[in-house]
Amino acid sequence: MPSTISPPTVFPPTTPEHVLAFQFSSWYPRFAAQSIKSTIVRPLSEEFLEYLNADGVFMPEGADDIPAESSLSDDEKDDESDDEPRRTFAFPELDARIREAVKDYGAVFPKLNFSSPRDAAWMLPAGSPMKCTSPADVYMLLKSSDFVLHDLDPAQLFEGCDAEGGVLPEYKLELVLRKWYPVDRSRELRCFVRRERLIGISQRDPNYYDFWNEPQTQRKVAEAVQNFWEEHIRGKWESTEGNYTFDFLLTRDLARGHIIDFNPYSPKTDPQLFTYEELLALLNDAIASPNFLAEFRVVDSPSHPSATRNAPAHQHNMVPIEALMLSSGRNVEEFADVWQQELRRSTGDHEDEER
Numbered sequence: 001m002p003s004t005i006s007p008p009t010v011f012p013p014t015t016p017e018h019v020l021a022f023q024f025s026s027w028y029p030r031f032a033a034q035s036i037k038s039t040i041v042r043p044l045s046e047e048f049l050e051y052l053n054a055d056g057v058f059m060p061e062g063a064d065d066i067p068a069e070s071s072l073s074d075d076e077k078d079d080e081s082d083d084e085p086r087r088t089f090a091f092p093e094l095d096a097r098i099r100e101a102v103k104d105y106g107a108v109f110p111k112l113n114f115s116s117p118r119d120a121a122w123m124l125p126a127g128s129p130m131k132c133t134s135p136a137d138v139y140m141l142l143k144s145s146d147f148v149l150h151d152l153d154p155a156q157l158f159e160g161c162d163a164e165g166g167v168l169p170e171y172k173l174e175l176v177l178r179k180w181y182p183v184d185r186s187r188e189l190r191c192f193v194r195r196e197r198l199i200g201i202s203q204r205d206p207n208y209y210d211f212w213n214e215p216q217t218q219r220k221v222a223e224a225v226q227n228f229w230e231e232h233i234r235g236k237w238e239s240t241e242g243n244y245t246f247d248f249l250l251t252r253d254l255a256r257g258h259i260i261d262f263n264p265y266s267p268k269t270d271p272q273l274f275t276y277e278e279l280l281a282l283l284n285d286a287i288a289s290p291n292f293l294a295e296f297r298v299v300d301s302p303s304h305p306s307a308t309r310n311a312p313a314h315q316h317n318m319v320p321i322e323a324l325m326l327s328s329g330r331n332v333e334e335f336a337d338v339w340q341q342e343l344r345r346s347t348g349d350h351e352d353e354e355r
């Protein structure tokens with residue numbers, strides 16, 4: 001009997017294996033040539049996981065590029081920690097890997113298996129978000145981020161999955177160090193693929209841009225994305241039954257681009273200027289019509305709801321720097337050193353050339 005394909009629901013069913021297909025080390029080797037140069041450090045030690053889970057923002061020992069200076073003697077330091085001495089951490093091997101990547105790439109953009117600490121981007125100098133040039137920069141972002149906590153907890157990671165017999169696959173934490181670029185957010189797109197059909201393309205930056213509202217530009221870019229997808233991506237996601245989204249960064253001439261990331265086709269992935277119900281309707285159109293072309297959405301008016309949301313992104317995660325310092329106990333001086341260094345560096349910052 002011929003097998004029947006059931007009509008699609010808003011979200012495809014997801015298994016833990018599908019989720020794992022989206023961790024960086026799973027997809028990057030297949031798409032390295034179309035993406036950004038990256039180094040994967042995997043697996044990370046149990047101690048590093050404990051460091052990330054520990055309360056407060058504090059640096060491991062030896063992470064700084066300048067020797068820690070303190071006016072306090074060792075005795076005085078010990079006095080501070082009467083009640084509950086903070087456990088100290090040191091990751092000399094990881095520090096070395098980070099320094100090596102910084103040397104190779106100029107600066108790095110860090111993330112874990114799935115998530116980057118972009119909710120902590122404000123910790124580093126404005127104008128060059130997430131640009132790390134030392135192990136301390138990387139640790140400070142990771143420790144200040146709520147988003148990366150998602151990657152530490154298998155319960156969250158596999159939430160909503162249909163796990164066969166309730167058994168979860170093995171999961172190992174990884175640190176990804178990507179070459180840092182001055183990404184122009186206006187040229188970032190999120191593209192939605194379901195049952196291996198490209199159905200929707202959305203602008204990612206919530207701001208209004210004149211150039212995105214030229215019909216000719218929209219046509220040209222939709223075509224460039226379609227061609228790129230057919231040439232480099234289509235057919236390579238059998239492991240998730242052709243369900244995924246990809247984030248794409250266009251080159252300055254809007255004719256080509258690079259893959260920034262892949263995300264599951266699931267409620268955890270922001271549908272940007274679409275709703276998942278609208279994407280389902282587009283999928284049904286695509287199934288019904290052989291000449292279907294992906295719908296392209298941009299912020300089409302300066303008064304568009306996304307464009308008028310003028311609060312800084314991830315504002316909810318901002319806490320006064322003093323609070324962070326207090327929570328970090330006796331490492332206040334270390335933290336302040338790093339912070340001062342960042343501020344000094346930000347004044348002499350230059351944007352790199354574009355990829």
Ligand SMILES: Nc1ncnc2c1ncn2[C@@H]1O[C@H](COP(=O)(O)OP(=O)(O)O)[C@@H](O)[C@H]1O
Pocket residue numbers: 036109111114115116117118130178179180181182183185188247260261
């Ligand atoms: N190598 C990089 N250099 C600079 N900025 C980057 C780099 N990679 C990503 N970004 C920026 O950070 C954003 C989030 O990156 P992404 O890898 O998708 O993390 P997440 O999966 O947590 O959203 C991207 O949309 C882009 O604006």
Ligand SMILES: [Mg+2]
Pocket residue numbers: 114261262263
């Ligand atoms: Mg992502």
